[in-house]
Amino acid sequence: MGGKPIRITEFDLNRLKRLLQEAQYTEYRNSEYLDRLGMEIDRAEIVSPQDIPSDVVTMNSRVCLVDLDSGEEEVYTLVFPENADLEQGKLSVFAPIGTAMLGYEVGDIFEWEVPDGKRRLRVKEILYQPEASGDYHL
Numbered sequence: 180m181g182g183k184p185i186r187i188t189e190f191d192l193n194r195l196k197r198l199l200q201e202a203q204y205t206e207y208r209n210s211e212y213l214d215r216l217g218m219e220i221d222r223a224e225i226v227s228p229q230d231i232p233s234d235v236v237t238m239n240s241r242v243c244l245v246d247l248d249s250g251e252e253e254v255y256t257l258v259f260p261e262n263a264d265l266e267q268g269k270l271s272v273f274a275p276i277g278t279a280m281l282g283y284e285v286g287d288i289f290e291w292e293v294p295d296g297k298r299r300l301r302v303k304e305i306l307y308q309p310e311a312s313g314d315y316h317l
Contacts, residue, residue: 185282187223188231188310191238195220195272198259202273216278223282233311234285238272241307242280247288247299254306257281276300 187195195216202213236242241256255270257280263271270277276298279291283302290299305311 183283183287185219185223186226186231186235186284187220187282188228188237189225190228192220192223192225194238194259198272212273212275212278215275216272216281219278219281228310231308231310232284233308234305235308236280236283236302236305237308237310238281239309239314240305241268242302243304243306244280244300245303247301252303253300255280256307 199213199217199220231237236257238257238259241254244253244255245251246253255268255276257272257277258269260271260273263269263274272278272281275291275293279289280300280302283289285302285305288299288301290297
């Protein structure tokens, strides 16, 4: 995180900012992950939902990632915390990997700290992006 500029839609930005404000009154309030999400949002290029390229990870996108160390592929849908369900592959934007992949595009590599070092993933494919499908308010 913190490297290449990322892109976020205006619609996602507004919801994420509201979520970050509300989180200040929950158990997440002292979370470093919220701070990281805030920093990612602050450095993002903001675009309209209609103008976001179809290869950018937006909220509610279904994404295929490749672990660069193991070669394993993982598929996640990036969701808001209330919709998170790892058994269904629904990953919260509050989770470290969720924050890390937001706004990146196909081919980009991102990394983040885990307890035993760093994890490096590449965005292999976006299987579904709401905006590319004309769903501008998901």
